[in-house]
Structure formats: C-alpha cells, structure tokens
Amino acid sequence: MPPRFSIRILTLTALLCTGAAPAAALAHRALSPPPSIPTLRLPSDVTVQTAAPVMRTLARALLRQSDPARDRETRLDNRFRLLSVAGKPEQARATLAALRQLRLRRHAMQADARDLPFVILALARAHGPLSAPRFADAFHQVVTPLDNRTASLVVRAIDLNPVYYPFAERFRQALDTARKSSRLSVTDAIALVRAYQLYDAYLAFQQYARPLIDAEDARRYRIRKVQVKTHDGASISVLVVRPRNTHDKLPALLNFTIYADPRFSLSEARRSAANGYVGVEGYTRGKAHSPDRPVAYEHDGRDADAVIDWIARQPWSDGRVGMYGGSYEGFTQWAAAKHLPRALKALMPSVAAAPGIDVPMEGNVFQTFAYYWPLYTLTNKTVNNRMLTDQARWRRMQWRWYAEGKPYRDLPRIDGTPNPTFERWLDHPSYDGYWRSMIPYRKDFAKIDIPVLTTTGYYDGGQISALYYYRQQRRYAPNAESYLLIGPYDHVAGQRGTIDMLGEPRDVIDGYRIDPVAHIDLGALRYAWFDYVFKHGPKPAVLKSRVNFEVMGANTWRHTESIAAMHDEERRFFLRPARSPGSRHRLAATPRHDAVTPLTVDLAERDKQDPFTEFGRIVTRRIDRWNGLVFESAPFRHDVQFSGLFEGHFDVTANKRDFDFEVDLYEQRPDGRYVRLSYYMARASYVKDRTTRHLLTPGARTRLDFTAGRLTSRQLRKGSRLIAVLSVIKTPFAQINYGTGKDVSDERLADAGTPLKLLWHGDSALDIPLWRGAPPPASHLPPKHETP
16 A cells, blocks of 8 residues: 555544653663563553552552653653642642743743643642532633633643544553553553543543633633525524624634534634634534535535625624635635635635545545545534544445455445445546636636645645645746745644644654654644734744745755745656666666566456555655555765655556556665655546546557656755655555546456556656755744744
C-alpha cells in the first residue's frame, strides 16, 4: 500500500510526554534494564472503573523514584500528574504553579491557558472529596477573573468531545498492556499514570462542568440560533456568538461546515467572539435544525453566500465577513467565494478539500477512504460517529471487494447499506461540470481578489487541493494578497498547528520529530491574520513573503515570492534499468534512449499481500515497493535542499488501454533509513487533462507529462540518495483499473485478462527541485503570536 492510502485515514491521537533518559544515564542503561517497579503487580481483575486505588499506590511509588525524563518541563509535568493521582492536591498545585511559570518564561504556546483545567481540579480536591459545590467554587475562582481569550481556551480544553478524545479507552488500552508485564519500567509506569490522570480528570469535567460553562457563556456572550433562508427556499441553521463587552458593530468570522457538532461549533464561535469578532457557525443545508435533506458539496457555495448576505444586514455587523476553517470548511470558503458575496473580505482556508480534485478521487482515481464519509455526515442532523469509529467494518468491506473482484460500483451492496451520494460521485469519473460547479474554475479565480492565507502540510493528504486553490488564484489574480504557509504537518496539524485542544504540543507527527522552529499555533495565527485584514494590525511575522515554508532537517523557515522560487535548479534524473539482476534501477544524469525498464503486474492475482508494515510513517526502515520498480540516484556530494514541486516526463508503452500509477519519492539517508518526501498518483488516460479521458493505444508509446500537486522542503545531507518508486495501483483501498477502457467503476476481476505490461523507456525522467545557493535570511525562531 503506497503512502497515499495510509495518510488519508484521519485519526486524532493524544501524545504522552514521557521524555527520554538523561544523557548521564545512557551508558548505565545500555548495560542494565531500565529502572522498574518490581514490587508492583497489577491485579489481573483490575478494570478502568476499579483502578483508582491501584493507580494511587503506583503514583506514590513513582514519586519515590527518579524520573528519567531529560527535560525539566517534562519532569514537572509528570510530577504534578503523579501528585494528583497520589491524592496530594496541594503539592500538585504548587508543582503546577512552577510548571506554568516555566512555560510562560519559554513563551510556550497557549501557556497562559494551559493546565488551568487541572488547577481547577486541584483546588476542588484540596479540602476533601470532589463534589459539585467544591468544583463550582474552584471553577469560578480560576475562570471568572480570566479575560475572554484565555477563558475560551480553558473552557475548550475542559469541554472535549469524548469521541475524539476517548480518555477512558486510552487508559483501558494502557492498563491492558501493563497487566501483561511482569514489571513496569519507570517510564512505562509514568505513562500509565498519566493516562489514568487524564481519564479521571475528564470524568470529573463531564460530571460537573457543563452547567458552569453554560452560565459562564451567558455572562460573557450573547448566543443565538437562527434559520437563514436561501434564495431557493432552503433553511440554513446558523449559530451566532457575540461578546457582551462591546456594543460596537464588529466584523464577523464565519465557519461554514457540514460537521454539525454542537460542542465544537460553539467552541469555535466562542473563540472568535473572545477575540473581538462576531463568531458565526453556518451548517450545510439539512444539518442541525434545518428541515431539508442533507446534501454534501452541491449547495454549500450558494448557501454560504446567503448566510454572508444575512450577516451583513444584521445591526451588529459592520458589513465585513471573513471565513476560516479546515478540510471541508476550507472547501466552503472557496465555494462561497465563487459567488462573490459583497461582504466577504478575507479567507483563511486550511487543508482545504477540492471535490473532484482530491476527494473522492485524485488523479481521477476514486479513493475508498471516502466511502464511509457520506454515511458519517449525511445520515443524521449532526454527525454519525458510529460510522466514523467503525473502521473494522470498512476494512472488511474493502478486503471483501478486493478478494471477490466485484465492480467498484458494488461497494454499497457489499457493505449492505445504501450510499446514494457515493454512487452519484461514481457517475462523474471526469472532472466535469458536476464538480466544476462547486468551486471556482479557471477564470472564476480572476474575480477573487480578496486576501487569502492558505495553510497546509507536507504530510496533509489534502495538500494537493490546498495548493490547487493557491496556484489558481496566483495564476488568475496575481495581484491578490495571497499567502501560503506550509511545513511538516499532517491533516490535523495543517489546520490546528502543532498544539492539540488541551494545549499540549505535538512534537512528533507520523513518527517524525519535527524541528523546534516548526512549532506553530495556527489558531493564534488565525486571529493575527484577521486582525491584520480587519483591524489594521501588523502582518503576522511568519508571512514574510508569498510562500512561507519550513525546511525539514534545517530547523529554519524560508520565504519566497513563488513556489518556483523555492528552488534554483531543476535536476533531471532519467530512468535507467539496473546494471545487474538484484540491484536497483537507476536515476541517472543522462538518458539511454534504447533502454527499457519493464514492469509486469497481474491485476487478477489475489493470493499475495503487500508485506510492508510501516504504513503512515514518515521515517521508515524500508520502502513500499509493492507492484513497483525502485530507482535510486547516486549519493549527493553536498548538502542540498529538496524544495518545491517535482515533475515527471514519462515515455511508456502499455499493453492495455489504461492503467493507474503512482510515483513516490524518498530520501535514503546515509544511515539507511528512508524519509518520505512527496508523491503523485493518476490515471494515465487523464494525465493530460482531468476533464477528458484519452485512452491509450495498446503497444504504442505514450507520453505522460505532469507536475506533482504536493510540494515539500527538506534538507538532504551529503551522502543521501533520492529514491523513486514507480508503481501500479492495485490495492483494496482504491479503484482497480483493469485497462479495458470501460468506466473503471464497472470493471471487474474477469476484465483483468493478461497481466498489465509496461515498458518505461530510457528518456523517461523526473525533474527534482533543488536549492543549492545560500538561502536568504531565514526565521530561526518559531513565529511569535500573542495567543488569543
């Protein structure tokens, strides 16, 4: 399974900060087992519900041990959690106070709000067992004096949705693992207690916090739910949150979403109101309290346009609206902008989806990760979390379809549940008028001349769509104030930054420890951006030029006027066959026009499975070469940056009328490990034009010229090699193109015929964007923003 199919399945995880051993102890630990708690044996019958006394005993034992964490901040964080579980709330408060002072001195993200929920708990438990009156007293003591900005972050951290932050399940998993150990290392035991502390804390928040949050909201904000009528008579549910501390007319920030999660929507609107805006949440027609039938994508642009017009007519509005949000909510911004609402003055789309470009198909190849999404979003008035969490069901469906070789269009029958939205999508395999009606297309972008800040990540599965919008606006409206910010982020970090809802930093993304400079709070950047546009505030410091990107491995930001300016050389590597059997094929500086590198894939074969096991990780010990060819370059003689978009110029002969392929690029470091860089995937018949299918002539040479839709920037060290894997797409996780020339959704295993045979000719090449020169002055410190 190539990287493409592993990074598009979204998962939300909380990171345990257990740290590493001090340097002075490394030599000793190499010769002896890690410190452990040999006297503790977890009872075999201990459960999540009965774990409290066992965890208290373990926490007290750990307080007598030396914490192996290297960093003082991590040691303080561990200690306050151990003290909390050990039943020592006063000492926990004192440790928390020291921890907060340290984080404030270090200018840690959201340091003013972080940990305050746990201060509330420590205060509530200081004088006896936890109770509603004691929790209420502590809540008011901590939250009431706070300004709106800080209070909104504290309330958000308390009021988490357990579907996305399942602390009970995480503790259960940690407990099951610990029960299987004869003894626990100190690090593992601390991790277990941390998991329990979060479970215990959020159990208390769920029990006591809701009425207090409601009362605090009523004191600080005016909250209203309304129905807005569209031009065709549909009803759109809208939530409006206005700050009580002003009577001025204000600009509004609109998040238009299909994810009608009341808790999250209120959190977002509250935060906008806390930052001096009117916070507005609008929902796709048919969602929330709208009586209409929910429909994804098709009406959102016109409906958001109607909501924007409604906002501008309200007495509390100053007539200006900005839009923000990620993924689907990035799509709705561009969908609204297509209709040119007069009041829409700025956008901040993050990891924006583009229907027909990256979902539900990419390169005109339909992706099965999108199958369950309509059932998750369209089968009730909120979101159907059962569909989101039942990943075992979708895996069974995918593997059954793959094994039986049925048409892709039969997926709903295999699953046993109607999925009319997915079936409607399959009726549009080209990027036709159905898809083009949803978002700006070509010259539509020329009229969108408002400021736009796009954020995405190198490892965001939807980066291709975020860059599509950015590049199209730059092409057709070159004078618009448009910025791109990108770094080593995934789909979540590309819209939230490297900080979670608890205020905890994410140091590791998909197994890759990000550079310190890459840490960023995109929530804070959101309000800095809109303050710049609407309130004459300073331009955010990180936006030094049009394209702002972090160079992985160099711990620095670079800033250029265009994507093309990210590199100063396009180095061409030609595909050359291996010199001898068993060796790798080559990425060579010169072509061999008479050379051919063959690839044969039996599309009917189902007995073998991809042996690769490191799916979804950025740094791996091996690469996935399933159904593919591996090409390697000579080692780089000097340090060089891979920065920008790569291109492909392939000359290929196929024995069928079509095939689907993928190109995956890696750095192979001198130590032998691989770092995932970028990839491109497409249906060969659509490489020339995603709107029109051009079938191949079997046995004739075909030219495939493309520019990848995903960029990256990484410092390649001397001795590293560039690795390219050129593979045919044949997995349970996407359509299988059997090459008949029929609609691929209607093809079946019986259409496979003879194996697919491809001949990659010697003038086929990859153009790799490299930066060799001395970079311009770079940002060596994380971008600073006041944390709203």
